[in-house]
Amino acid sequence: AYDMAKFGDAESVLLADIDLQKAENAAQRVNKLLGKNIAHSAKLEVSNQDELVKLLTGIDSFLSAVPYQFNLQVAEAAIKAGASMCDLGGNTDVVRDELKLNNQAKEAGITIIPDCGLMPGMGNTLAVYGMSKLDSCDEVQVRCGGLPQNPKPPLGYKMVFSIGGLTNEYFGKAFILRDGKVTEVDTFDELEKIEFADPIGECEAFTTTGGSSTCPWTFEGKLKTYEYKTVRYPGHYDKFKTMLDLGLLDTKPVQIKGMSISPRDVFHTVVAPKIDFPEDKDLVVLRSTCKGLKDGKKVELVHEIIDFHDDQTGFTAMERTTAFPASIVAIMLAKGQVDRGAISLETGVDGTIFVEELKKRGIKLTETVKTEL
Numbered sequence: 001a002y003d004m005a006k007f008g009d010a011e012s013v014l015l016a017d018i019d020l021q022k023a024e025n026a027a028q029r030v031n032k033l034l035g036k037n038i039a040h041s042a043k044l045e046v047s048n049q050d051e052l053v054k055l056l057t058g059i060d061s062f063l064s065a066v067p068y069q070f071n072l073q074v075a076e077a078a079i080k081a082g083a084s085m086c087d088l089g090g091n092t093d094v095v096r097d098e099l100k101l102n103n104q105a106k107e108a109g110i111t112i113i114p115d116c117g118l119m120p121g122m123g124n125t126l127a128v129y130g131m132s133k134l135d136s137c138d139e140v141q142v143r144c145g146g147l148p149q150n151p152k153p154p155l156g157y158k159m160v161f162s163i164g165g166l167t168n169e170y171f172g173k174a175f176i177l178r179d180g181k182v183t184e185v186d187t188f189d190e191l192e193k194i195e196f197a198d199p200i201g202e203c204e205a206f207t208t209t210g211g212s213s214t215c216p217w218t219f220e221g222k223l224k225t226y227e228y229k230t231v232r233y234p235g236h237y238d239k240f241k242t243m244l245d246l247g248l249l250d251t252k253p254v255q256i257k258g259m260s261i262s263p264r265d266v267f268h269t270v271v272a273p274k275i276d277f278p279e280d281k282d283l284v285v286l287r288s289t290c291k292g293l294k295d296g297k298k299v300e301l302v303h304e305i306i307d308f309h310d311d312q313t314g315f316t317a318m319e320r321t322t323a324f325p326a327s328i329v330a331i332m333l334a335k336g337q338v339d340r341g342a343i344s345l346e347t348g349v350d351g352t353i354f355v356e357e358l359k360k361r362g363i364k365l366t367e368t369v370k371t372e373l
Contacts, residue, residue, distance in 0.1 A: 002030045002313070003327035004063075005038045007360060008334060014062075016044035016055055033313055046070050049077055056081035061334035063087065063116075063326050067164070071114065072097050075342070079108045084333040086326055089115035090165055090210050092175065095344075099214070102342040111333050112342040113349070118318070119144040119228065120213035121345065122325035122358075123286055126303045126365075127215070127226075129351030130290035133301060137292035138224045142212070143194055143205050144286045145231025146318045148277065149308070155240065156233040158277040160318035163268050169208040169230065170240065171249045171264075176207075177216040177226035188241055194231060196285055196306065203285070204237050205229035214344045231285055243267070281309035284317040298372040305365055320363065328357045 005013045013030070017023040023041035030039035044055055046066050056062065056077055064074045064087035071087045075098045078085040089095050095114040105112050115121055123142040131137040146160035159166075173184050189207045196203060211228035219226050243249060248267050253260040286305040293299065307317045315323075329349055332338050338348050358365060 001026065001039050002033055002315075003324050003361065004330060005030055005034055007357070008327070008331040010038065010334075013039045014042055014059070015039060016042040018043070018045055046074065049073060052077040053080045056083040059083040061085065061330045063330045065326075067162075068094050068168075075101055075112050078110060078112060079104050082108055082110060084110040084112070086113045086116040086329045086333060088117040088322065088326060089120055089213065090117075090168065092210055092213055095213060099342045099344060105342040106340050109340060111338050111340050111348070113329055113333070113338065113345055115213040115345055116326040116329045117322040118146075118284065118286070118325065119211040122321065123211070123228070123288055124213060124215055124346050125325065125349055125351055125354050126286070126288040127290060128346050129355055130288055130301045130303055131292075132351055134290060134292040134294050134299060137290050139291040140219075140223060140226045141289040142228045142287070143231050144211065144228070144284070145203070145205075146282060146284050147200070147203075147231070147233060149199075149281045149283050151233045152277060152280070155275055156236050157275055158280055158282065159272060159275050160282050160316065161322070163272045167249050167264060167267070169210055170244065172209050174207050174209040174212070174228075175216050176212060176228065177219055177223055180221060180224050182216045182220050188237070188244055190229070191237055192229070194287075200283070200285060200306070202234060203231050204234050205231045206237055213346075215346050218344055218346050282317045283308045284321045286321065294371070300370040302368040302370075303365060304368070305363060307363055320361070324358070324361045324363065325354075328354055331357075
């Protein structure tokens with residue numbers, strides 16, 4: 001909302017939530033930061049389709065930041081209301097269902113673009129941007145992680161977004177592009193070491209689900225490889241893998257003293273408070289590597305972002321790198337800079353425009369080119 005109000009040429013920005021007080025507090029914070037009365041609040045039960053359509057009618061463009069399981073019905077409401085939308089997504093099956101609304105979205109004269117946050121989101125846009133700068137591309141590797149600036153036990157990690165979103169990424173299967181074909185692989189697999197500049201240093205990266213979104217299908221037959229891994233500090237993998245192997249993230253209920261309980265629900269309830277650390281500052285690392293040919297030479301093109309908690313606004317690095325990319329897309333939709341229909345982020349958003357907008361927000365993007373002689 002802050003970004004839309006500051007960079008989106010908006011007459012008004014509306015924040016809607018099931019908890020009206022939270023929406024009011026957020027709107028007041030935005031108005032205070034910007035020094036003008038542009039943000040407003042509303043109460044909304046997102047599962048009430050009639051209420052949702054009524055609220056969205058008359059809105060040019062909006063961002064859905066609700067849990068991913070609601071996004072398909074939000075997209076259906078957007079079509080009825082004639083409002084373009086993007087969302088933070090996070091579940092590729094839901095995203096693919098949203099993209100099936102392409103014809104209805106075109107008929108309504110709107111655009112729907114899912115998966116527009118950090119990952120899935122900005123990392124995929126930077127990958128497409130990198131690909132566009134090469135004459136041909138064979139391989140794309142994206143690595144990303146939200147980390148505490150000062151890691152603490154027990155996991156060397158702090159909550160930077162919902163624990164339900166975290167375990168959704170860690171558990172199940174992931175889709176990547178390998179040897180030119182869409183391939184299903186296990187999450188929490190293919191552990192690797194990865195190095196970043198100080199103050200971060202050596203980290204580890206491993207396969208998680210959802211980050212690559214629809215890119216493996218989009219680029220099948222065009223690239224040999226498109227892969228995504230999540231970055232954490234050393235040691236996190238082994239500790240969390242133990243909990244995975246013990247079944248503590250299983251969703252199938254078990255019987256305990258006559259009650260049916262999901263191990264994952266218990267995990268969320270017990271673990272979340274122990275890794276919250278709300279006063280600790282965070283950082284985000286994002287690296288997109290594209291390998292291919294430029295002017296007849298083999299080239300490795302790397303785009304990297306390292307972003308930190310912003311003391312001036314109070315926004316965390318995860319807030320900045322999730323919200324600003326999504327807001328950029330929402331603003332592009334409002335300005336008609338994207339074709340109509342339900343389309344994927346990697347095919348709908350112009351990478352050059354996106355990168356130029358990113359620079360305005362103080363997120364530093366570095367570009368490194370390595371050429372084989």
